Amino acid sequence: xxxxxxxxxxxxxxxxxxxxxxxxxxxxxxxxxxxxxxxxxxxxxxxxxxxxxxxxxxxxxxxxxxxxxxxxxxxxxxxxxxxxxxxxxxxxxxxxxxxxxxxxxxxxxxxxxxxxxxxxxxxxxxxxxxxxxxxxxxxxxxxxxxxxxxxxxxxxxxxxxxxxxxxxxxxxxxxxxxxxxxxxxxxxxxxxxxxxxxxxxxxxxxxxxxxxxxxxxxxxxxxxxxxxxxxxxxxxxxxxxxxxxxxxxxxxxxxxxxxxxxxxxxxxxxxxxxxxxxxxxx
Numbered sequence: 430x431x432x433x434x435x436x437x438x439x440x441x442x443x444x445x446x447x448x449x450x451x452x453x454x455x456x457x458x459x460x461x462x463x464x465x466x467x468x469x470x471x472x473x474x475x476x477x478x479x480x481x482x483x484x485x486x487x488x489x490x491x492x493x494x495x496x497x498x499x500x501x502x503x504x505x506x507x508x509x510x511x512x513x514x515x516x517x518x519x520x521x522x523x524x525x526x527x528x529x530x531x532x533x534x535x536x537x538x539x540x541x542x543x544x545x546x547x548x549x550x551x552x553x554x555x556x557x558x559x560x561x562x563x564x565x566x567x568x569x570x571x572x573x574x575x576x577x578x579x580x581x582x583x584x585x586x587x588x589x590x591x592x593x594x595x596x597x598x599x600x601x602x603x604x605x606x607x608x609x610x611x612x613x614x615x616x617x618x619x620x621x622x623x624x625x626x627x628x629x630x631x632x633x634x635x636x637x638x639x640x641x642x643x644x645x646x647x648x649x650x651x652x653x654x655x656x657x658x659x660x661x662x663x664x665x666x667x668x669x670x671x672x673x674x675x676x677x678x679x680x681x682x683x684x685x686x687x688x689x690x691x692x693x694x695x696x697x698x699x700x701x702x703x704x705x706x707x708x709x710x711x
Contacts, residue, residue, distance in 0.1 A: 430455065432485035434478065434501055436463040439518070439545075440491035442552035443578060445470050450577065457481035457505075479508035486510065487574060490517045495525035502529070506536075514539045514571060518559075520600065523590035530563060530589050541567055543575060544596035556580040562591040605682070612682045616669055619676020647707045655702035662703035663690040 433444050436458035447454050448471045455473045458464040464474045475481035482488055482505045492498050498519050515538060517529070526542040533540040541564075547557030559579040561568055565587055576582050585591045617627050646652075666687040673680045689706050698705050 430485050431487045431489065432457070432482045433489045433491075434458075434481065434505065435491040435519075436460075436467065437491060438549040439547070439552050440489075441467060442549045443489065443491065443518075444472055446553055446555050446578070448472060455481050455485060459501075478505045481505070482508040482510075482513070484510060486513060487571070488513060488515045490515065490519055492517075492519045494519070495521045498525070498529070502533070506538075509538055511537070512539075514541065514567070516571060516575070517542050518545050520544050520596055521593055523594040523597070526593040527590040539567055541571065542590070542593050544592055545579065546596070546599055547579065551580075552578075558583055560585060560592040560596055562586055563589045608682050612669075612680045615678040615680055616673055616683075619673045619678040621676075643704060646702065647704050648711065650708065650711060652698070652701040652705040652708065655700070657703050658700055659690060659693060659703040659705060660699035663687060663694060663699075666690060 430453055431447065432455040433440060433447075434457050436444070436456055440458075441463065444454050444456055444467055448467075453473065454471075455475060456464045456467055457475050457478050461474075461476045464472070464476075468474050478501070488505070488509075490498060490501065492501055498517060498521060502515065515533060517526070517540065521542070521544075529540050530542070541561065543559055543561045545551075545557060545559045547559070551557030555578055557579055558581045559575055560583050561575065562585040565584075568584060572582065585595060613627060614624055617624060646656075666683055669683050670680060670687065673683075686706075690703065693699075693706050
């Protein structure tokens with residue numbers, strides 16, 4: 430028997446996928462109506478969290494943050510079956526994941542953090558990626574269960590909290606990418622360029638294809654053979670900010686990048702590859 434706590438968009442679709450595969454799933458949510466909505470799909474709904482986890486060998490979580498996970502687990506713990514495995518898919522801090530692993534182990538229960546790069550449609554389709562790290566015997570014991578939930582299960586090794594840390598790293602890139610797209614559209618708007626033209630440009634010229642090579646250059650620490658000199662990249666950033674100002678639009682990312690470029694130019698790196706701005710983060 431499985432229990433699933435947290436019936437947001439992600440959690441509810443995970444449950445629907447489990448039910449479609451023939452699993453029995455006991456569900457709970459702080460807002461009972463969200464759990465109740467899964468009753469027609471075959472979920473066993475509980476308003477009492479202790480009752481929801483009774484008889485469950487596996488308890489899955491998709492909640493908000495560290496505090497919420499701690500609060501919900503504390504409330505549910507009176508109903509924990511001996512030997513139960515808690516699998517937490519919540520995006521949390523690495524420190525929190527490490528602390529919970531240690532805390533619940535000391536109480537005789539197994540906690541495993543398995544965050545995901547999956548939206549609600551992925552959860553329903555069992556596609557996307559799931560990260561996991563920690564005790565390899567525990568991971569082996571639940572590997573079949575986790576693999577059924579995702580298109581790709583990425584085992585990052587025995588280091589506790591590594592999955593949590595890399596989930597935040599991945600999300601940081603997604604935030605930067607989306608904010609960069611926002612600036613891109615803002616700059617296009619400032620110059621009277623339709624957003625459809627931006628989409629067309631990116632469909633024929635894919636800047637993302639160069640990301641692995643750019644990351645490789647940064648990791649090598651070789652900034653002396655520039656493909657784009659820092660001075661020239663800063664000049665272009667200036668043109669972007671001027672165009673946005675004249676077009677009465679707002680740029681969020683570019684001004685911060687320009688400021689960092691200025692710092693490195695002031696240190697004498699203007700003729701090197703502009704990716705040198707990442708040097709201190711290696």
